[in-house]
Amino acid sequence: MLFPALPLREVGAKVMIDVLFVLDDKTETPAIVTRAAAMFSVARVSASGIGPEHVSSARVMVVHAALRNLHDVARIEDACDELRRRDDCVYVAKGSERAGIVQAESVGIGRVIAAHQPLEDVLAAIQCILNRDLANRLDGYPEQVIETINTTGTLFQQVAAAMREDGPLPLRLLSDSSRNIGAAIECVGLVEWINAVEMHHSQTCRHVLMVAGYADAFARSLGLSASDTLLFTKASLLHDVGKLFIPIGILEKAGPLSEQERRAIMTHPLRGAKALRKGSGAQPLVIAAARSHHEYLDGTGYPDGLAGGQICPLVRMLTIVDIYSALRETRAYKAGMTPRLAITEMAGMKGKLDPRLFAAFRDMVLNPVFGSQRSSRGPETRLANDCLLNGIHPLDRETRPLEVGHRAFG
Template identity: 30%
Template sequence: MFVHALEGPWFSHPFWRGKFLIASPEQLERILASDIDSLVIDESRGLPLLPQPDFQSQVVRRPDRKLKPMAVRLQRPFRQPQATWITTTGLSPEKEKIRRAVQRSARAIESIMSAAAEGNRISANQVAPLVDDISASVEDHPEALVGLTRLRTKDEYTFVHSVSVCALMMTLGRHIGCDDETVRQLGIGGLLHDIGKMAIPDAMLKKSTRLTDDERTLISTHPEQGYRVLQASSDVSQIVLDVTRHHHERVDGTGYPLRLAGDQLTMPMRIAAICDVFDAVTADRPYKRAWTPTDAVTRMWEWEGHFDRALLFAFMRCIGVYPAGLLVRLRSDRLAITLPPRARGAALQVRAFLSAIDRQPCGVTDVAIGNAASDDQVVGEEDPARWGIDNWLIVSEQLLTGSGRWGDRTGSSIAA
């Protein structure tokens, strides 16, 4: 069977790609063992859906689609707990495998940084197998990898952070259509982006209180330090060099070390800036509690001039997490406002209210994005002014709270 789409945000998907061919019973078992409630099967690209002995399926056909994929809601049978699924660490075998992959990669990065601190040259060939290992882990169970990288101690923050940024950069690269080699180089860049921290005193990196201005100035030299180390190697690509040197640049030119701005920032630099900050703020630090993914993207979206907004929006689409109150366009040609998450890891909810075809109110309707049965997706951000909504603060508050009978009060502000 060919999977056309998986329901729910990226953190709950058991596979990296949203579209793939189910080629083994193990893949089907991973889907059944995940938190996914439904998926879409495209019968034109694989075997048709057949009755399965261990779960029931509710099929919803979509005649308006040429390919006519089917939405399938999986009803899992009750299963007696099996001791074989629990390890001594309390993790399932899959998550235990990923935990070991994270640890292997973190230890390897620590070893590479130590070697660099002793003056040894860094080779991309040392890192490539780690990237392949992380890539395989993310493809099998991305939400588990991201979750497990959160369980880091202050002693291993730098190394596990590198693993997590590597995974996020490869995931975003694939989401925006980068070729396999570019995705691989993004992964290598993610693993090595903080290699310059080997020149920073260990006590400063592990400090449990906020840094002084002098300490912050010293730590801000790590991109240039890392660039110099990697520049001495003959097999490190320009993408990796760019990511290492410029992952703290901002699109408005206020970043460091070179204050690059606008078109001076390459796509890998922009991707690295987003993934580096997202992982940093969603991890517990000695002096700061972790933000939730929703809090992180909300604040990052508010930081005008920090990030490439098109790429940041693509990142939010990639992980299925958006700030509440964002005006978006749906695949169904409706405008909608993003709603606050109902629960951690829950599918994105939006509230559709306006037709993008005739600019007329279409009835306020809540839609679960990523829900295969709803067959709707977010396709882009919209500017309220473009749609003649000149009082978005009022409109958004009424839509979020369900108050004020929005359709009666704001219809006159929608340009015909």
């Protein structure tokens, strides 16, 4: 039995989801499901209707049912083997009765959370299982790659928690994460970095880590200074921070978006820029990136309809990298494109992208050895002067800065 409401995935879908909630029949949406749906991809099924096909499509199972009916208990046992019940399952008690807890423990559910415990304990248990699952899938990658992905994941967890409390964003890990991405790519090459990133359970984390990887490679291929490269990678990591306000069920929806859902997603640039201004210490160009990465040179972008010289060089570069990453990624609603198909698609966006930067990016990603190289150019081949920090187009290194409108800086 499926439950209506909330933009959640259908149970049994082919794509993997983060959390499967097992609920009593005719249960209204519990608060924990609503909270979890803002953070993870979520589906629901009734205890009387659960089957192996439901469990196999989820990384974590949360049972939030009274378990008074022995038939329901047997269904859960049949649907989920002993190992998964122990390692990947959480039981959240309903009310003060101990019967459900006793039944959960009797079938070997590894984590039991009492009804009086805060919802944060449930969310922490889910995140712990997802972190372990990610660690297992990253087994065999160099420690530097694993640590970089974990550090960046921690950064996003801290930022998301601050945003839920409407507080200043804690960006202490931002510089370290940005530098470590460049070091990880130098260690294994961009292709292996992307392969590792694709293991992440969160589509939003996968995307920003891919964008940051391509951004670091693009900056280095242009010979930008270390300061510019760091700034560009920081901006890439935070460009979609406003999406942390959008429910995962909308962001990772497998089918077409409704008009209301589309409008909700289009709020993320302004919401992200607003959050970054709130005492986070983010640089103005990082805020500009969050606000303006969907702007186009011909003025048809959003949210401000900026055009031409109103869009600074960093944002122009980020727009190219962001679009390319999105086209390359496999998502719930589409297959990823090959590099050549993605570049062909972008070449059709006449007047929207900076043509010289796009040509440089195209030459980089279509180079046969690109992505397999394990070391980037050393500091001796980089520009001595900062371009992006000073509003100078990277391909106009000796010219004056572009006239950039104040809105493009957030």
